Amino acid sequence: MLFKGGGLPHESLALQEKLFGAGPDYNFMTRIERFKNSLVRVQHFIRCCARYNLHDHADKKWFEGVAFPNEVSVLGPHSGMFIPTLKEQGSEEQIQKWVPQAEKHQIMGTYIQTELGHGTFVRGLETTATYDPKTEEFILNSPTLTSIKWWPGGLGRTCNFGIVMALLYIDGKNYGMHPFVVQLRSLKTHEPLPGLTMGDIGPKFGFDTVDNGYLQFNHFGIPRENMLMKYCQVLKNGTYTKQTRNPKFSYGAMIFVRSMVVYEVAGQGLAKACTIAIRYSAIRRQSELKKSRPEPQILDYQTQQYKLFPLLALAYAVWFTGVRMKEIYFMVNNEIKQGHTERLPELHAISSGLKAFTTSMASWGIERCRLACGGHGYSAASGLPKIYVNATGGCTYEGENTVMLLQCARFLMNIYGGVKNGRRPSGSVNYLGERISSRCTLTSEFTLKSLADAFKHRAARMIKEASERLNRLQASGNDPEDSWNLNSVVLTKAAEAHCHYYMVLVFESVVESVEDNCVKDILRQLCQLLALCGIQENSGDFIQDGFLNNDQLELVKQKQLSLLSEIRPNAVLLVDAFEFHDVQLGSILGRFDGNVYENLFKWAKKTPLNKPEDLIHRLLR
Numbered sequence: 001m002l003f004k005g006g007g008l009p010h011e012s013l014a015l016q017e018k019l020f021g022a023g024p025d026y027n028f029m030t031r032i033e034r035f036k037n038s039l040v041r042v043q044h045f046i047r048c049c050a051r052y053n054l055h056d057h058a059d060k061k062w063f064e065g066v067a068f069p070n071e072v073s074v075l076g077p078h079s080g081m082f083i084p085t086l087k088e089q090g091s092e093e094q095i096q097k098w099v100p101q102a103e104k105h106q107i108m109g110t111y112i113q114t115e116l117g118h119g120t121f122v123r124g125l126e127t128t129a130t131y132d133p134k135t136e137e138f139i140l141n142s143p144t145l146t147s148i149k150w151w152p153g154g155l156g157r158t159c160n161f162g163i164v165m166a167l168l169y170i171d172g173k174n175y176g177m178h179p180f181v182v183q184l185r186s187l188k189t190h191e192p193l194p195g196l197t198m199g200d201i202g203p204k205f206g207f208d209t210v211d212n213g214y215l216q217f218n219h220f221g222i223p224r225e226n227m228l229m230k231y232c233q234v235l236k237n238g239t240y241t242k243q244t245r246n247p248k249f250s251y252g253a254m255i256f257v258r259s260m261v262v263y264e265v266a267g268q269g270l271a272k273a274c275t276i277a278i279r280y281s282a283i284r285r286q287s288e289l290k291k292s293r294p295e296p297q298i299l300d301y302q303t304q305q306y307k308l309f310p311l312l313a314l315a316y317a318v319w320f321t322g323v324r325m326k327e328i329y330f331m332v333n334n335e336i337k338q339g340h341t342e343r344l345p346e347l348h349a350i351s352s353g354l355k356a357f358t359t360s361m362a363s364w365g366i367e368r369c370r371l372a373c374g375g376h377g378y379s380a381a382s383g384l385p386k387i388y389v390n391a392t393g394g395c396t397y398e399g400e401n402t403v404m405l406l407q408c409a410r411f412l413m414n415i416y417g418g419v420k421n422g423r424r425p426s427g428s429v430n431y432l433g434e435r436i437s438s439r440c441t442l443t444s445e446f447t448l449k450s451l452a453d454a455f456k457h458r459a460a461r462m463i464k465e466a467s468e469r470l471n472r473l474q475a476s477g478n479d480p481e482d483s484w485n486l487n488s489v490v491l492t493k494a495a496e497a498h499c500h501y502y503m504v505l506v507f508e509s510v511v512e513s514v515e516d517n518c519v520k521d522i523l524r525q526l527c528q529l530l531a532l533c534g535i536q537e538n539s540g541d542f543i544q545d546g547f548l549n550n551d552q553l554e555l556v557k558q559k560q561l562s563l564l565s566e567i568r569p570n571a572v573l574l575v576d577a578f579e580f581h582d583v584q585l586g587s588i589l590g591r592f593d594g595n596v597y598e599n600l601f602k603w604a605k606k607t608p609l610n611k612p613e614d615l616i617h618r619l620l621r
């Protein structure tokens with residue numbers, strides 16, 4: 001309750017819907033069955049939206065968490081990218097025309113950007129939209145094999161509309177990437193419209209319930225009014241006008257999703273995995289701690305605590321950081337709407353950096369949770385494989401993580417360069433303008449301030465060194481691009497250090513804001529553990545310049561270990577506090593009632609391989 005905010009009423013509503021909680025077991029279905037089953041739930045979800053008057057993106061998200069547990073439905077790209085792009089990039093008229101239909105699900109859309117040959121390098125995309133003033137149409141075309149659109153979710157079979165990112169050509173001149181609203185399928189027959197070749201791209205690592213698709217345009221005409229015209233317009237006679245000098249406004253949909261992924265994918269995914277692994281570790285008994293005494297709960301082994309409690313601390317940290325990231329997004333986006341675009345670069349940098357940092361950490365953490373569950377963690381019944389395959393997609397989509405860290409680093413280098421020239425930084429990078437202490441103030445008290453300061457020091461030093469190294473590479477004769485590439489490992493590490501500091505700082509501020517002393521103490525322990533593990537895992541970064549000495553490092557280790565015992569009595573309560581319903585976890589190991597073995601046995605008996613099947617029987621006879 002403490003952490004969920006407004007989500008509970010919508011979750012409770014969704015949990016009352018029988019269709020969401022029951023039905024065939026996901027693990028026993030083929031991909032096609034999973035897809036069909038998801039579509040049935042999509043239709044029911046749409047009916048529920050109408051019945052409960054659900055329009056707001058956040059309200060729907062809570063509902064979706066129950067309707068589509070640990071998976072992405074075809075509604076993801078529709079509500080997460082298609083509608084937001086219409087709202088953010090469309091003119092008032094365009095918003096009036098398409099948004100109400102989309103919100104009522106009368107049209108279903110997706111976001112069509114990536115191509116067979118390019119995903120990361122948006123400026124390298126090849127699909128063209130050539131304006132013809134005679135017909136007042138844009139002609140969309142896929143000129144090469146590599147220009148075929150590839151990956152958009154829901155494109156394969158489901159969506160009848162899409163926002164297509166294409167290069168705008170007028171009179172032979174290339175005006176760069178622009179968004180176009182394109183009807184893809186007939187609203188009557190659902191067949192692809194003539195001039196479009198489209199389908200599903202085939203099975204993937206996860207995302208079984210989504211028909212990621214391909215799309216090839218063969219000189220396909222769309223009306224002039226279908227270019228989203230909030231920031232740039234093409235008049236009937238082909239005159240091009242624009243309201244902004246910043247071409248990156250057309251990248252707005254990506255910033256939105258990156259900002260949401262921190263909480264919705266990384267935060268939720270890791271919190272669920274921790275819930276499963278910690279609950280199960282309290283149920284599972286194994287081996288002997290003391291001779292002739294009952295077998296202990298595996299959660300009592302220090303090594304098990306050492307595996308799981310830092311991940312629990314990380315789950316809380318990512319969760320809080322995700323909530324903060326959403327707040328920042330909406331705040332800066334409102335400023336942008338009022339014409340104040342000064343903070344767009346910072347928003348781009350922090351959303352890119354945190355998206356990369358948290359999805360990578362969560363992905364690694366979910367897998368560690370699975371390993372911590374031993375053999376049963378390897379079973380689909382644990383629910384962990386499904387959580388992993390879907391959450392780890394977040395490391396790639398919406399900007400591959402290394403590339404996103406480099407975008408964050410680019411901003412940090414700009415800011416650091418500015419500081420050297422006397423400019424004062426603000427917001428998430430204001431510390432780059434501070435005098436940073438060269439000696440660590442950590443004592444055995446481990447105040448949150450002293451821990452955050454240690455991360456501040458590390459980030460500031462690594463950013464400074466990355467910048468100086470870049471300058472040295474250029475001074476020794478490399479051009480700026482080669483220097484960047486030769487420095488890119490160092491740059492990604494500097495960006496990670498910045499994001500790490502930001503996350504510790506957010507956690508610290510949450511702890512300070514809690515009024516209940518008991519809750520505050522418990523959260524302080526988690527925050528300390530997060531920071532201490534961060535210091536130990538990256539100890540080289542903290543000792544390299546003599547900031548931290550060996551004695552302090554020893555203190556860090558001792559405190560880390562003592563925190564494990566301090567957290568142990570509250571560990572199960574701390575995961576219960578995430579308040580995931582069993583339906584949302586989809587895990588026998590993580591069941592709230594702890595009735596693991598009985599249900600594992602029941603589940604195994606239901607597996608299709610145990611059903612009489614002629615061919616298998618004949619082969620084995």
Ligand SMILES: CCC/C=C/C(=O)SCCNC(=O)CCNC(=O)[C@H](O)C(C)(C)COP(=O)([O-])OP(=O)([O-])OC[C@H]1O[C@@H](n2cnc3c(N)ncnc32)[C@H](O)[C@@H]1OP(=O)([O-])[O-]
Nearest residue numbers: 076113119120121122123248251254344348397398399410
């Ligand atoms: C459910 C799953 C759904 C999934 C959906 C998807 O995956 S959809 C598909 C998702 N696909 C992806 O996510 C694709 C990932 N790729 C990209 O987003 C871009 O290609 C890029 C950002 C990597 C480079 O872009 P580029 O080559 O155009 O730019 P550059 O590097 O030359 O930098 C020039 C300047 O622009 C700045 N700037 C850049 N972006 C932004 C921004 N958004 N805002 C503001 N500013 C931005 C940058 O900081 C720099 O500023 P400086 O230093 O000059 O002051």
Ligand SMILES: Cc1cc2nc3c(=O)[nH]c(=O)nc-3n(C[C@H](O)[C@H](O)[C@H](O)COP(=O)(O)OP(=O)(O)OC[C@H]3O[C@@H](n4cnc5c(N)ncnc54)[C@H](O)[C@@H]3O)c2cc1C
Nearest residue numbers: 111112113114118119120151152153393397398399400402
């Ligand atoms: C599950 C899923 C859903 C998706 N949904 C959609 C969707 O709805 N709509 C859509 O349009 N797209 C979608 N995508 C596509 C996705 O956005 C791209 O796959 C993603 O942006 C990565 O681009 P890429 O595939 O070109 O990777 P690549 O860029 O080819 O990455 C391969 C490797 O090259 C490295 N690399 C590339 N460029 C650089 C560089 N400049 N510097 C250093 N290293 C570099 C990367 O770090 C990586 O290690 C989806 C993808 C997935 C996996």
